[in-house]
Amino acid sequence: MKHYFFLLLVFFSVFGFSQKSKIDLKNIEKSLKNSDSPYNYEKLIFKYKGYPKSLDSIEAQYLYYGRNFRDDKVSTTDDAFKSLADAFKENNFEECIKQGKVLYDKDPTNLDVLLVLLRAYDSQKDGSNFMHHLSQFRSLTEGMKNSGDGTSEKTAYLVNSVGDEYILLNILNIGKDYVRGSKPTKDGMFDIWEKDGRKLYIKILYLDFKIN
Incomplete structure (x- = not known):
């Protein structure tokens, strides 16, 4: 499935210049579960789903790395994702949207699911949904890229x-x-x-x- 994603990503110009930030996974886990924290998961996911462009880089990183501490993640080994992948390979984009929306509701920060939905909405000329998910994709992947500079183990x-x-x-x-x-x-x-x-x-x- 991954080689399909290489083809999809060619069409996306994702990154500008942003400041690198050290990822504190322990603090991310604690803050996401704390209802009083500005980085509480429910607060962040509300912004992410409603208006992803309003997320700053730190909020995006909390959502992206916060997936490690959730129990409702969708794995590429799950039968539901395999079914979505099969529909994608068959260019059955209506089915991709149908199945992808279900998986997105369960795991909205899953990059694999977002990429399938992007390709499907693009094929259907659905610019509104395409741009909405592209904004989400950009936020998450920018957070990932700004986790380091890749020049050493310490800054990987x-x-x-x-x-x-x-x-x-x-x-x-x-x-x-x-x-x-x-x-x-x-x-x-x-x-x-x-x-x-x-x-x-x-x-x-x-x-x-x-x-x-």
């Missing part, structure tokens, strides 16, 4: 999944001519992408890791 880009890593790689124009190496860490895995002496570090979080 931080992503929630391998699928999100490939979305980031495409945005950064990192192609097949890069060689990947991997290194385990206590709460995830470093992927090191290298070409002509240049190294790019991306840290993939384990979805079930625990912060002590």
Whole structure:
């Protein structure tokens, strides 16, 4: 399914210049669950669904990395997502929208689901829904990109999944001519992408890791 997403992302100019920010996962988890916090999940998801352009970069990062602490995530291994992927491969975009809306309601910050909906709404010439989800996609992926600069382990880009890593790689124009190496860490895995002496570090979080 991922190679389809490479094709989709070619059409999106996503990023401007933004300040990098250190991701504090422990604080993100605490704040999202705290009803008094300005970064409470329900407050942020309300803005995200209603007017995603109103999210600032920190709020977007809380939503993106906050997926690690939720129990209602949609996985690419779930039967429901596999069914959506099959409809996508068959270019059955009406069915993509039908199934995608269900998965979006369950897991609205899922980048894979957003990409399918974007392609489906584009095919149906539904500019309103397309632009709405594109704004959401931009907010989340900008938050992901601003997690680091990729020049070292300490400043590695931080992503929630391998699928999100490939979305980031495409945005950064990192192609097949890069060689990947991997290194385990206590709460995830470093992927090191290298070409002509240049190294790019991306840290993939384990979805079930625990912060002590």
